Amino acid sequence: MAKKATKSTASRQVDLNVKEAKEFLKHIIDNNRYLQKTNKPPVAVEVVGDSGIGKTSTIVQLAKELDLNFVKLNLAQIEELGDLVGFPIRQFEVTKDESKVWIDEHAVDEYTRLGFKFTGKNRMSYCPPEWISGKSTGGILLLDDWNRADIRFIQAVMELIDRQQYISWELPKDWHIILTSNPDNGDYLVNSIDNAQKTRFISVNLKFDINCWSEWAENAQVDSRCINFLLKHPELVTTNTNSRSITTFFNSISSLDSFETTLPLIQMIGEGSVGGEFSTLFTMFINNRLDKIISPQTILTHESDDYVVSQLKSTIGKDDKYRADLASIISQRIVNYSLFYAKHNKIEKPIIDRLAMLMNEELFAVDLKYKIVKEIYNGDTDNFRSLMLNKTLLKFLTK
Numbered sequence: 001m002a003k004k005a006t007k008s009t010a011s012r013q014v015d016l017n018v019k020e021a022k023e024f025l026k027h028i029i030d031n032n033r034y035l036q037k038t039n040k041p042p043v044a045v046e047v048v049g050d051s052g053i054g055k056t057s058t059i060v061q062l063a064k065e066l067d068l069n070f071v072k073l074n075l076a077q078i079e080e081l082g083d084l085v086g087f088p089i090r091q092f093e094v095t096k097d098e099s100k101v102w103i104d105e106h107a108v109d110e111y112t113r114l115g116f117k118f119t120g121k122n123r124m125s126y127c128p129p130e131w132i133s134g135k136s137t138g139g140i141l142l143l144d145d146w147n148r149a150d151i152r153f154i155q156a157v158m159e160l161i162d163r164q165q166y167i168s169w170e171l172p173k174d175w176h177i178i179l180t181s182n183p184d185n186g187d188y189l190v191n192s193i194d195n196a197q198k199t200r201f202i203s204v205n206l207k208f209d210i211n212c213w214s215e216w217a218e219n220a221q222v223d224s225r226c227i228n229f230l231l232k233h234p235e236l237v238t239t240n241t242n243s244r245s246i247t248t249f250f251n252s253i254s255s256l257d258s259f260e261t262t263l264p265l266i267q268m269i270g271e272g273s274v275g276g277e278f279s280t281l282f283t284m285f286i287n288n289r290l291d292k293i294i295s296p297q298t299i300l301t302h303e304s305d306d307y308v309v310s311q312l313k314s315t316i317g318k319d320d321k322y323r324a325d326l327a328s329i330i331s332q333r334i335v336n337y338s339l340f341y342a343k344h345n346k347i348e349k350p351i352i353d354r355l356a357m358l359m360n361e362e363l364f365a366v367d368l369k370y371k372i373v374k375e376i377y378n379g380d381t382d383n384f385r386s387l388m389l390n391k392t393l394l395k396f397l398t399k
Contacts, residue, residue, distance in 0.1 A: 013048060017209035018058050018216070021047065024204060025062055029140075029176050036173055044161045044177040046146075049206035051188075052244025054216075055180040058206070059142050068176075069139030071131045075149035075157070085156050085166045086129040093121040125168040138174030147181040147190040154191060161200050177201075187239055210234035211332060213243055218296075218336035219343075225259065225291040226250035231329040232290070233281055241274050249273040259286045293330065296337030305357050312363050324365070331368040334358070335375045342383040349386075356392040370396050 016024060025045060032042035049055045056072070063070035078084060090105045094116035103111050104127070146157055156166065157179070164171045171177075179201065182188035210231060217227045230236070230246065237243055252269050256262050263283055270279030285291060294311040302308050316327045341351070355376070359369050373396035377384050387393045 013203050013205040015205045015207045017207055018054055018212040019209075021058055021204060021206055022062050022065075025059070025178065026066070028202070029066065029068075032176055033174060041162070041164060042176060044179065044201040046179040046181055046201050046203040047206050048181050048183055048203060050208075050239050050242055051182060052242030053206055053208055054213075054243065055206055056142065056144055059140065059178055059180070063140045068174075069135050069137060070142070071135075071139060072142045072144055073131065074144040075153045076145040078149070078153070081152050081156060082129070083131075084129065084153060085160070086126040086169060088124050089127050091123050091125045091168075093119045093123075095119050126166060128169040132169075132171065136172050138172075139176070141171070141175060141177050143177065143179045145181065146179045147184065147193055148188075149191070151191065154193070154197070158197055158200060208234075208237050208243060210237070213237075214332055215336045215339070217247070218333075218340045220247075222247060222250050223254040224295045224297075224333075225293075226254070227333065228290065228293050228329055229282060229285050231332060232285065232325060236274075236278050236281065241278055245274055246278075249278075259291050260289075290326075293326065296330070296333040297341075299330070299334060299358070300337060300341065300351060300354055305354070308354075309357075309361055309363070312358075312361075316363055318362070322365075327364050327368055331364055331372050334372055335379070338376045338384075339379045342380050347383050347386065352386055352390055352393070355387070356390050359392050359396060370399070373397055 028043055028045055035042050047055050047059070060070065060072075073084060075084065082088075091102045092105065092108065093100055093102050094111050095101075095118075096114070096116045100119065101116075102123070102125070103116075104125075141160075143157055146154065149157075159166055160171070161177055164175070164177070182190055183205075184190055184192050214227055214231055217230075237246065249270055252273065253259070253262075253266055256266070259266060263286065266286075267279050267283060270276075270282060293315055294308070299308055299312070312330070315323070316330070317323050338351075338355075341347075355373070358364070359373065364372070373387065373393050377387050377397055387397060
């Protein structure tokens with residue numbers, strides 16, 4: 001059974017959100033390339049986190065962004081050690097014209113025909129595993145759930161980490177080993193890793209961050225109503241109700257045009273996926289008509305300024321009726337959708353004018369206005385460079 005993590009083990013981990021983790025891993029990969037140029041071994045990284053938090057998907061995205069080959073081996077699901085490190089094969093030493101080479105047993109006939117002679121020496125070696133065969137350019141080797149594997153696999157992983165090779169084969173240059181694991185805190189059935197093993201790699205802890213999740217959800221086109229709900233209740237993301245199960249719940253109800261007329265169905269689906277507390281709060285969210293909050297797409301692209309302003313005023317309120325929680329949700333959605341929109345559309349004057357209008361109106365608190373403008377600009381400076389040409393928006397960028 002899993003044991004509680006020791007204080008010394010925990011102290012060697014740093015908490016990072018998805019964005020921070022990707023930047024950290026990019027640095028490690030760049031640094032590994034520097035190390036390999038000086039004939040030093042590259043550094044492996046372990047990403048620790050609760051199930052469903054996005055460890056694997058983060059590394060998949062990183063490989064795509066860096067245009068690297070990607071190999072994922074789930075060590076908890078592999079039964080044969082050879083699937084990780086290759087299978088043993090007998091080799092013979094042969095000689096011809098004073099040169100000596102080691103050949104695999106299946107190549108004996110061919111080398112004999114070429115005039116090679118046996119020296120009498122033989123050895124057992126390992127052929128490269130299939131997952132690395134034919135891959136010469138750079139890549140990421142993701143060893144998923146590695147601390148759920150049995151001790152044979154863990155020891156083999158240590159060998160790969162130490163020297164980037166296993167007995168007779170080695171990883172090509174510019175390959176980087178990343179491990180993922182669940183915390184050794186008693187909540188998961190994992191093998192404890194001792195300190196001698198932990199000193200062979202850097203370990204970071206992936207934490208849930210609601211803003212990172214909401215940005216991902218915008219790009220993944222998760223139901224807009226559901227994104228608003230989790231932005232309002234990020235405390236509901238726990239070890240048992242993780243972001244993966246929550247996204248599954250959201251996807252399973254996204255085809256429903258009207259939440260309020262299908263509450264019994266939503267409650268049933270929710271209790272079977274995210275539990276009673278989550279489902280009850282989601283029901284309250286619908287009963288309070290918060291699923292009717294104007295979408296960020298409408299805010300940015302609706303033809304009428306007056307319509308957008310009236311919808312926002314009725315939702316956010318003013319003075320003693322000002323809903324700071326809803327204003328914060330909507331401001332984050334505006335940022336996320338603006339960045340999503342820019343990936344698929346050219347940012348033209350109507351979008352800039354709409355953002356400027358929102359900043360001129362007394363809708364959001366001043367700190368939220370600064371947040372909206374700065375996060376949009378910093379999130380995609382190339383596409384939103386024209387923000388600097390608008391006097392209203394420039395004011396929020398330069399203070």
